[in-house]
Amino acid sequence: IVPLASPLGGGDDRMRKFIYTAGGRAVSFFVVRRGDGQLVPALDLCEICQPKGYAQMGAGYVFCKYCRTPIPAGTVGQPGGCNPIPIPGAVLSGSVLLVPRDAMVAAWRKGMADKR
Numbered sequence: 001i002v003p004l005a006s007p008l009g010g011g012d013d014r015m016r017k018f019i020y021t022a023g024g025r026a027v028s029f030f031v032v033r034r035g036d037g038q039l040v041p042a043l044d045l046c047e048i049c050q051p052k053g054y055a056q057m058g059a060g061y062v063f064c065k066y067c068r069t070p071i072p073a074g075t076v077g078q079p080g081g082c083n084p085i086p087i088p089g090a091v092l093s094g095s096v097l098l099v100p101r102d103a104m105v106a107a108w109r110k111g112m113a114d115k116r
Contacts, residue, residue, distance in 0.1 A: 001096055001097070001099075002018055002031075002094075002096065002097040002099060003095065003096055003097075004016075004026060004031065004039065004092075004095050004096060005019055006114055007065060013033045013059040014062075015029045015030050015031070015032045015055070015056040015062060016031050016032075017029070017044060017056070018028060018030065018031075020061070020099075020101070020104065020105075022101075022105045022107075022108075027043070027098070027104060027105060027108045028043070028044035028045070028053060029041060029042065029043050029044055029055050029087060029104065030042060030044050030054065030062075030084070031097060032056065032062055032073050032076055032099065033059075033073065034073050034074050034076065035059075035060060035073060035074050038092075039078070039097075040073075041087050041090045041092075041093055041097055041099065041102070042078045042083075042084035042086055042087060043083060043085040043086075043087060043100035043107060043111060044076055044084065045085050045108060045111045045112070046064055046066065046082050046083070046084065046085070046093040046111075047079075047080075047111055048053055048064035048067075048082055048083060049064055049067050050066045050083070050115060051111075051115055052064070052066035053114065054064050054071070054082050054084055057070055059073070060072060060073050060074075061073060061086070062076060064077055064082050067082060069082045071083055071084070085107055085108075085111045086107075087099055087103070087107060088103040088104070088106075089101070089108055090104070091105045
């Protein structure tokens, strides 16, 4: 359970990153606001590139730190390409993000499998 009321409940559109520790490994994920105002969670990990993560590029984009590809915020949460890996089963409920731990860790492990 990730409370989002503060700082994400405010009017800014900044990406916020979180870390969950699983088996001695840090699983990083983030939440970003799409152009339609919806908050979207995703792993801080790409299926294609090395695990460098993402950063925000203005209000409408994130970019892969490895290949520098700009990703429209509207596509975050969708699989494919250099998009951040979606978190299966993550649900926004009011000002709380409910993340199914096992599904998130499994998605992270699958994403990291080719990068070791």
